[in-house]
Amino acid sequence: MSSTDTTGVSHLGGSTIGFRFGRPYDPALPTLVLVNSFTTTADLYRPQFDDPALAGVVNLLAIEPYGHGATQAGHRHFTYWDSAVANLQVLDALDILDAFVLGTSQGGWIAARMALLAPDRIRGIIPLGTSMDFESPRSRELGCWDGIEFCSPSVDALAEPVGDDWVVPGEFVDAVLAAGLGDTVSDADRAFWRATYQATYTGDDGRHRLRVSTVNLRDRDGLHGRLDDVRCPVLWMHGTADAVYSVANAEDGIARFVNSPGAELRIVEGGQHFLSASDPAEVNAAVADFVKRWS
Structure with missing residues (x-):
């Protein structure tokens, strides 16, 4: 597991934010912020x-x-709005004036929120395997999962305080991996993610953070009424094997970025929900092209 640095920001009464650079920062290059999916870490990337x-x-x-x-x-x-604000404050702390933002699943709607909050600083967004809707009946009619059904048992199970020896159950991790990567998860990756989750979600603080994260996924607000205010380019990438959000929903979502100077949906045949992990070669090449085109 790679090391993650932290920095302090003022949001929410003072917060510690985990971040990781791929290699030492080069001010001559543009910056791409990577926002991870539900309950994963920076290791997703x-x-x-x-x-x-x-x-x-x-x-x-x-x-x-x-x-x-x-x-x-x-x-x-x-x-999720708080995470968008905190991400912008991390850029301040690191003296980075502007950035592109890539986000997987929940990271996609955090990226959109960053573009809405700081249109002068976000140069483009790359949502992967995401939705800009709330967990609505409409999204299920378009072939998306039932996020309420997926999340509610965990919200209920995590409601009561636990002792210091508590760790997130392996079954929770397996359910997230199944939704994110289908049957493509290797034994080594499953072991890696179980260890990562169990290092992250421990004791009563871990239980509470996991529960609030699950409530946020289930009960979030949708962005459809705000997307016409996104004024940066958008590259939405979506896999045909995504078990959470459908291609039809992505087609509907990208069409709502009506004031973007360039809003494109790219379909990845066989791509999973955690697209940056299932199809890194295609994602990485598309990201490099997008950043070069809009820098």
Whole structure:
């Protein structure tokens, strides 16, 4: 497991935010913020950190949202809007004036929120395997999962305080991996992610952060009414094997970025929900091209 640095920001009463650079920061290159998916860490982007061609085009900066990895909020409750604000404050702390943002699943709607909050600083967004809707009946009619059904048992199971020896159950990790990567998970990757989760979500603090993260996924607000305010380019990539959000939903979502100077949907045949992990070669090449085109 690679080491993650932290920095302090003022949001939510003072917070510690986990972040990781792919390699030492080069001010001559544009920066790409990477925002990880539900309950994962910056380690989700190991295939991007390990790509020397991508590193030659852009600074890779993974920032872990509230409730995830090394990030700790000053208050007990937080939303995706809070993570977007904190990410912008991390850029301030690192003296980075502007950036592109790539986000997987929940990271996609955090990226969109960053573009809405700081249109002068976000140069483009790359949502992967995501939705800009809330967990609505409409999205299920378009072939998306039932996020309420997926999340509610965990919200209920995590409601009561636990002792210091508690760790996230392996079954929870397996359910996330199944949704994110289908049957493509190797034994080594499953063991890696079980160890990573169990190092992250321990004791009553871990239980609470995991529960709030799950509540956020289930109960979040949608962005459809705000997407016409996104004024940066958008490259939405979506896999045909995505078990969570459908291609039809992605087609509907990209069409709502009506004031973007360039809004493109790229379909990846056989790609999973955690697209940056399942299809890194295609994602990395598309990201490098997008950043070069819009820098």
